[in-house]
Amino acid sequence: MSEPLLVYPTPPPPELVRTLDLGGFNWKAVSSAQEPEGRWLGAVIAVDEDPEDAFGFCRALHRRGLDIPVLLLISGTHLNELEMRDDLYTDFCLTPFHQRELEARLAHLVWRSGTTMRPELIEYGPLVLNVDTYQASITGRPLDLTYMEYELLKFLASSPGKVFTRETLLSRVWGYDYFGGARTVDVHVRRLRAKLGEEHAGLITTVRSVGYRFGLSRWER
Amino acid sequence: MEPQKDYVLRTVEERGVRLIRLWFTDVLGQLKSVAISPAELADAFDEGLQFDGSAIDGFSRVQESDVLAVPDAATFELLPWADPEEPSGRIFCDIRNPDGTPFEGDPRWVMRRSLAKAAEMGYTFYTAPEVEFFYFRHGDPDQPLVPLDNASYFDLTTADVASPMRKRTITMLEAMGIPVEYSFHEDSPSQHEIDLRYTEALSMADNVMTLRLVVRKLALDRDLHATFMPKPLNGVQGSGMHTHMSLFEHDVNAFHDAGDDYGLSKTAKSFIAGLLRHAREITATTNQLVNSYKRLVAGDEAPTFVSWARNNRSALVRVPVVKPGKESSTRVEYRALDSAANPYLAFSAVLAAGLKGVQEGYELPDEAVADLYTMSRGQARASGFEELPMSLSEALDVLEESPLMADVLGEHIHEWFLRNKRAEFAEYRREVTPFELRRYLNTW
Numbered sequence: 001m002s003e004p005l006l007v008y009p010t011p012p013p014p015e016l017v018r019t020l021d022l023g024g025f026n027w028k029a030v031s032s033a034q035e036p037e038g039r040w041l042g043a044v045i046a047v048d049e050d051p052e053d054a055f056g057f058c059r060a061l062h063r064r065g066l067d068i069p070v071l072l073l074i075s076g077t078h079l080n081e082l083e084m085r086d087d088l089y090t091d092f093c094l095t096p097f098h099q100r101e102l103e104a105r106l107a108h109l110v111w112r113s114g115t116t117m118r119p120e121l122i123e124y125g126p127l128v129l130n131v132d133t134y135q136a137s138i139t140g141r142p143l144d145l146t147y148m149e150y151e152l153l154k155f156l157a158s159s160p161g162k163v164f165t166r167e168t169l170l171s172r173v174w175g176y177d178y179f180g181g182a183r184t185v186d187v188h189v190r191r192l193r194a195k196l197g198e199e200h201a202g203l204i205t206t207v208r209s210v211g212y213r214f215g216l217s218r219w220e221r
Numbered sequence: 222m223e224p225q226k227d228y229v230l231r232t233v234e235e236r237g238v239r240l241i242r243l244w245f246t247d248v249l250g251q252l253k254s255v256a257i258s259p260a261e262l263a264d265a266f267d268e269g270l271q272f273d274g275s276a277i278d279g280f281s282r283v284q285e286s287d288v289l290a291v292p293d294a295a296t297f298e299l300l301p302w303a304d305p306e307e308p309s310g311r312i313f314c315d316i317r318n319p320d321g322t323p324f325e326g327d328p329r330w331v332m333r334r335s336l337a338k339a340a341e342m343g344y345t346f347y348t349a350p351e352v353e354f355f356y357f358r359h360g361d362p363d364q365p366l367v368p369l370d371n372a373s374y375f376d377l378t379t380a381d382v383a384s385p386m387r388k389r390t391i392t393m394l395e396a397m398g399i400p401v402e403y404s405f406h407e408d409s410p411s412q413h414e415i416d417l418r419y420t421e422a423l424s425m426a427d428n429v430m431t432l433r434l435v436v437r438k439l440a441l442d443r444d445l446h447a448t449f450m451p452k453p454l455n456g457v458q459g460s461g462m463h464t465h466m467s468l469f470e471h472d473v474n475a476f477h478d479a480g481d482d483y484g485l486s487k488t489a490k491s492f493i494a495g496l497l498r499h500a501r502e503i504t505a506t507t508n509q510l511v512n513s514y515k516r517l518v519a520g521d522e523a524p525t526f527v528s529w530a531r532n533n534r535s536a537l538v539r540v541p542v543v544k545p546g547k548e549s550s551t552r553v554e555y556r557a558l559d560s561a562a563n564p565y566l567a568f569s570a571v572l573a574a575g576l577k578g579v580q581e582g583y584e585l586p587d588e589a590v591a592d593l594y595t596m597s598r599g600q601a602r603a604s605g606f607e608e609l610p611m612s613l614s615e616a617l618d619v620l621e622e623s624p625l626m627a628d629v630l631g632e633h634i635h636e637w638f639l640r641n642k643r644a645e646f647a648e649y650r651r652e653v654t655p656f657e658l659r660r661y662l663n664t665w
Binding site for chain 2 (some may be wrong): 076133134135142144145146147148149150168181182184185186187193194195197
């Protein structure tokens with residue numbers, strides 16, 4: 001886990017500290033919204049001690065453009081405070097919380113932060129590949145690819161303009177001494193072009209007696 | 222989990238796929254389908270989907286009728302004609318016994334076995350079929366057939382209803398990862414041809430099954446009928462599936478030899494010799510219907526004699542001329558195959574016949590330069606050309622005696638196929654045809 005969870009206020013409630021430590025979370029408590037620098041996985045904010053201050057902290061995070069998922073720890077008596085504040089939090093957990101529930105919610109929060117919050121995209125012109133979800137689209141239209149077609153396209157699109165030999169593609173994409181030999185690459189490139197459609201088939205060009213290139217060459221750009 | 226399966230499961234989830242059609246093929250070459258929900262797919266990958274095989278042609282056995290359909294993750298495709306709001310996908314299956322071993326009645330297994338044999342010898346087998354078919358106004362056998370047009374080879378007619386339909390067919394095939402090389406209006410009225418770009422033979426057999434479904438489906442959408450029946454109309458050419466074939470040793474086309482007058486390697490020559498020597502034995506699989514033999518008559522672009530040539534369209538095996546610089550496209554074309562063949566069995570049969578030639582180092586006979594269509598049987602025999610079987614019955618006789626084909630098909634299919642096809646022929650033989658009435662009713 002590279003980035004820490006942001007926790008507020010300082011010091012955090014002891015039962016929260018215990019759960020975070022037992023769950024093996026990397027976390028850091030802060031005392032003001034000006035403090036957090038760098039990247040955070042998400043935030044856990046205990047509301048009950050001072051609701052006004054806690055929501056102020058949330059709003060400050062929001063204004064600073066820290067677009068991270070926020071989990072509130074809130075008691076039943078403060079639930080009405082959530083009204084009209086939907087933009088400030090992602091999820092909440094009732095206090096006193098159940099340790100397993102908080103862990104599950106945090107795990108889910110972290111998963112969202114790892115996938116939907118910052119999906120790894122490869123973009124080239126009209127083509128977009130989402131590396132996390134295996135999805136590809138061209139001018140917004142989803143492309144239905146088989147696994148090997150997807151892997152080949154991803155590999156090519158990761159280095160636009162570069163010419164790859166069939167052998168390189170075979171060893172890097174198929175990853176083992178695939179029996180079909182480099183003909184396999186030709187067959188898959190043709191399938192990919194067919195699926196890209198006439199208009200975009202030219203995204204993959206054949207470089208005579210060398211191999212294939214994705215996108216324009218470095219000279220044409 | 223293997224990445225291929227994981228990828229399919231993810232795609233199903235991401236695209237909101239509602240239904241997955243498990244496809245497989247019976248021994249006669251009919252596509253079968255069973256639909257499952259996405260939730261069942263992971264289990265199907267791991268354990269297969271159990272079903273009663275006794276109702277499937279060629280699957281029935283005496284002792285045990287349950288079999289498993291195990292999806293082949295590499296073949297998953299979304300169906301381009303499905304409602305975008307309710308996407309559905311298809312995936313080809315291998316059929317297994319309940320204990321997990323391959324089921325001997327599965328044509329895909331026949332193909333896998335044949336390809337494994339080629340692989341042992343160091344070869345990958347590529348095929349590229351030219352699929353011909355007809356469109357008709359209806360599919361009612363009791364009414365006279367009505368073609369959509371009276372156009373001919375390469376004709377581009379403005380009133381051609383079929384052209385937009387063919388174009389849509391190609392767009393759909395391409396969307397499913399089946400690249401099309403050419404398509405055009407064929408010789409006969411309302412006859413069309415779609416040539417697929419070469420690919421490894423198992424994928425190609427899957428592609429042929431998909432193509433047939435797509436062509437039929439798009440015709441049906443317009444209240445028309447498409448047929449792959451080999452010879453639907455009297456007096457005009459039937460629907461063949463001329464198939465181009467090549468063997469590759471890794472990246473090298475094993476059929477090419479720059480030093481040879483024909484540009485053919487020793488492997489290619491022995492392969493052709495194998496095709497010729499075993500042609501009669503494999504004919505029941507390349508031409509499996511009573512009707513197939515009405516296409517295999519002189520003229521009409523179909524072969525009748527066992528022969529090979531470069532520029533002679535009456536030959537059984539043709540070696541297309543390869544343009545300079547295109548040596549890797551060296552290939553042989555087997556011209557007997559028709560559009561109603563079971564592609565898994567037919568591709569396996571031609572591969573096995575060719576490989577037998579390579580294995581045993583068969584000598585290639587002389588090229589047929591004469592037009593075989595104008596030759597009498599006596600002349601042809603005197604020139605050393607054997608005749609292809611003239612009826613399904615004759616083809617079955619040769620198949621029954623063929624150790625090569627018993628080996629290719631496996632005992633289960635060899636035996637079942639003979640039994641089923643003998644019954645088909647027996648039924649045909651009992652039928653009094655319009656030809657007989659026209660010919661005999663008033664003269665006798």
